[in-house]
Amino acid sequence: MMTKTPIYCDYNAGAPVRAEAAVAMSRALAQGGNPSSVHSFGRRAKALVEDAREKIANAVEARAENVVFTSGATDALHLALTSAGAAALIISAVEHDAVFEHATRALQTQCIAPVNVNGVIDLDAFATLLADAPKPTLLAIQLANNETGVIQPIAKIATLAREHGALLLVDAAQGLGRIPLSIADLDATYLVISSHKLGGPTGAGALVLAPGAPFVTTRFGGGQERGRRPGTENSAALVGFGVAVEWAERERASEAPRLAAMRDRFEAGLPTDAVIFGKSAPRLPNTSNFALPGLAAETAVIAMDLEGIAISSGAACSSGKVRSSRVLAAMGAPPDLAKAALRVSFGHESKETDVDEALHALNKIAARRALKGAA
Numbered sequence: 001m002m003t004k005t006p007i008y009c010d011y012n013a014g015a016p017v018r019a020e021a022a023v024a025m026s027r028a029l030a031q032g033g034n035p036s037s038v039h040s041f042g043r044r045a046k047a048l049v050e051d052a053r054e055k056i057a058n059a060v061e062a063r064a065e066n067v068v069f070t071s072g073a074t075d076a077l078h079l080a081l082t083s084a085g086a087a088a089l090i091i092s093a094v095e096h097d098a099v100f101e102h103a104t105r106a107l108q109t110q111c112i113a114p115v116n117v118n119g120v121i122d123l124d125a126f127a128t129l130l131a132d133a134p135k136p137t138l139l140a141i142q143l144a145n146n147e148t149g150v151i152q153p154i155a156k157i158a159t160l161a162r163e164h165g166a167l168l169l170v171d172a173a174q175g176l177g178r179i180p181l182s183i184a185d186l187d188a189t190y191l192v193i194s195s196h197k198l199g200g201p202t203g204a205g206a207l208v209l210a211p212g213a214p215f216v217t218t219r220f221g222g223g224q225e226r227g228r229r230p231g232t233e234n235s236a237a238l239v240g241f242g243v244a245v246e247w248a249e250r251e252r253a254s255e256a257p258r259l260a261a262m263r264d265r266f267e268a269g270l271p272t273d274a275v276i277f278g279k280s281a282p283r284l285p286n287t288s289n290f291a292l293p294g295l296a297a298e299t300a301v302i303a304m305d306l307e308g309i310a311i312s313s314g315a316a317c318s319s320g321k322v323r324s325s326r327v328l329a330a331m332g333a334p335p336d337l338a339k340a341a342l343r344v345s346f347g348h349e350s351k352e353t354d355v356d357e358a359l360h361a362l363n364k365i366a367a368r369r370a371l372k373g374a375a
Helices: 019-031 040-059 073-083 097-106 123-132 154-163 235-268 297-306 326-330 352-374
Strands: 067-070 088-092 110-113 137-142 167-171 190-194 205-209 287-291 341-345
Touching (some): 040 067, 097 110, 110 123, 235 287, 235 352, 297 341, 297 352
Antiparallel strands (some): 287 341
């Protein structure tokens, strides 16, 4: 039976839009105007876009003029990948498809670094790849994995990048608003962030450039974004993005321990045979990726949805079918376990009772699995 109030536990896929962001977006839509227009309507729209740019720059300790607005993280990643002018690209085996598929389809020279059983990059193997790679080299690494929440040792990777004169692209789409984030502290050449992961609208993201970062304009037709990405800005979405970032950063210090406690309590209440991926590595405070042996992920996601609880498969979905997770395979998970992977991720609207409801439903589904197996 479905719970009275649907419960959302899939923040890594996309967070509900924050009320403050929705109000700000509504006002921006009502105001109207094209930010490129010189009349008063255009100037007001332009002011809203620049205010959002300042908010986002402040959140990652960057210069506002180095924030390039995009349609999302994938768009931003591709801007960086095509701008770097690298002879070789080094990534990890657990990168997001936006980077992984670019490396394996679009480039002739690419290197994929392995990860250990916890999903953390093998730094020795990474250093060897970097030493042997053609120059100049671009490293493209997720700050935190979208499936497992595992956080990579970016500081150590940045040190290797400096030693070899390589550029560093950090995909921080899952990190902003959840862990401290500074482009300078990360020593990144490029930093990618997304709006809808932290309570802003979909369709907005940003590529943040370090001073002097290479940038090649491959799109033409307008002077927006200092000529780096032409096209009329989605003012309302960018306003919502800026407000969401501001609120997420304002609440981060108190939210991170609250969400970590919820995640830990959730994991403690799972069936005893549950396998939790990346548990021994540093993780995002809100994310749990796990498997219940013998329970197919697709079955579990649908069953939980019927109970009124939204979770996701730990694997990517294609045409409505769940395929085994490439990320978990790279971590050495057996195929049958990787196909059973589920992800729960909490966020700003999550309540303590969500943990209880999710566990109650999941344990009920697991009990049916056990009865079915016994029969």
